Amino acid sequence: MSSKNKGKIKISTFYLRIVRSILKDPLALLGLLIVVCFFSISILVALLGDYILPYDPIKMDFSSILVPPSLNHLFGTDRYGRDIFSRILAAAPTDAFVSVEVIILSAIIGIVLGTLSGFAGRAIDEIVMRLTDIFFSFPSIILAIAIAAVLGPGVRNAAIAITATWWPTYVRLARAETLRIKSLEFVEAAKVSNLSSYQIVLKHIIPNILPTIITYATLDLGGVILTYAGLSYFGLGAQPPLPEWGSEVFAGQDYLVVAPWWPIFPGLVIAIVSIGFALLGDGVRDAFSKQFVSK
């Protein structure tokens, strides 16, 4: 790498390095495995639905109420006799979909405002940064809950509510990356050759900040899943009788002593998926610690 383009990495090298560092780290590899499983299962269930679920996730069966875990019912049944394992599987696509939706929207907002902030001069930079400060002043879960409550419960509104609290991190990240790239010589060269700011951002800045943002965004999916679980715990996600990881825990917690499997298993699944993302993220972050803005 020549010294004048120091800091600018070829995209293929970038991903190659990430893959290499994950392969070396057994915990990161475990994380990758969990994440891949989560998305594969979500896609399979979304496409094939009822064909692969062991039981109907919604149909009540009063002949098998609160059955403990067994080979017939892997995670037991709830008080309506519904198979908890099937309900957990059936809810996976919602979580996958919401997390991807929130992250994509936040990344887009982040890239637009972040590059603007990094490129359009001090006044705009100051305004955008103070705007993010305002959002950072709330515990994100309470802001998301307040917005979701006001909009009314439902998957779509929950996704909007989380996005409303999620974008500021991406603005900060995109801004920091923009400032870093902006100081490199090839951008100076583009300026000298009379490209407009708009063209520079479009042709030089965005393509160069994308790898970092995409990497960060991928690992950030776990955080959204965790927050969404919090919203659905309070009944702000998909509405009953549709299954939802968080609301399953909430419904089951009154049966904690009689039927611990009902709240615990859905909770463990949320935990495992979230830990998977965290392990993977930690591995990747090790390799690129300098390029990440901590949350």
Place this chain on the structure above:
Amino acid sequence: MSVTTFVLRRLFMSIFVLLGVTTLTFIISRVVVPNPARAWIGPKPNPDLLKALMKKYHFDEPLYMQYFYYVIGLFTGDWGVDPYSSIPILTEIRMYFPVTIELTILSSLISILLGIPLGILSATHRGKTWDNAVRLSYLISTSVPIFIVALVLLLLLGYWLKIFPVSGQLSLNVARPPTITGLIMVDALLTGNLNAFIDNLYHMILPSFTLALSSFGIITRLVRSSMIEVLEMEYTKTAKVKGLNKNKIFYKHCLRNALIPTVTIFALLTAYFLGGSLFIENIFSLPGMGRYTTQALLMFNIPAVMGTTFLFALIIIVMNFIADVLYALLDPRIALE
């Protein structure tokens, strides 16, 4: 920049952010919400009463005037009225807030006791087994949803092993001390009721420990990195070369300087605790802000939800301001930059 200019600048910024926060809560509660009058006044007032209340709450005026009255109200102690109980929101908050204060303070203490030693352990054994174990533990603890940590601990330590009480603030046979501050532990001490103090503490340990368990990583991570930084400083090396006692170097030179940045973390930590209180107070049946908010949530009680939202943001802004000022006083280089 002198420290005074720095403080004034930060104060100005905080006020700006606070106004921004009021704008945001106003937009959420008066613009985004469908039918704001119904949300603020309640589901079924008769038409005459509705008209009177609309006028009283300024719903018949243009939005910018509504915003004006809203901000004036927030800063003069009128945060609206609970449409279900007809009690002013601030009066209700005063009833529920003490529990959350107790919870937050205890959780802070526990997460400091857990977080700082683990951070130091991690930094001094960098790259070795201890370091990896600590990093893995806080990685897991921050990824597991807090309500699951709470339910598992409740089941294990509360119901199965019966080490801790499973709900509430006091045992049935312990009388609540007269309300002075609202904080049971403080009131118990003020009235010399040691029994109630211990009983309340005993009830609060498991919820506080749960909160601390899912947030000590914030402290650990910070202490670890700032400790590593200090250990590699020139003055640490100089002290070593001078042949100073190892323990003395560690406690006098390293630890003190490494702990300074932790003052900045308390706002973030408080944000975690306040957010976590929503879940914890529900699971452990504690009558605090979290429980107040979630009950309001289930009833579509918008003034109450927005009251908590604003209060939490206000607390965090104030904490951030105090943290920055403290940091600048402890480490004057910060203000100079």
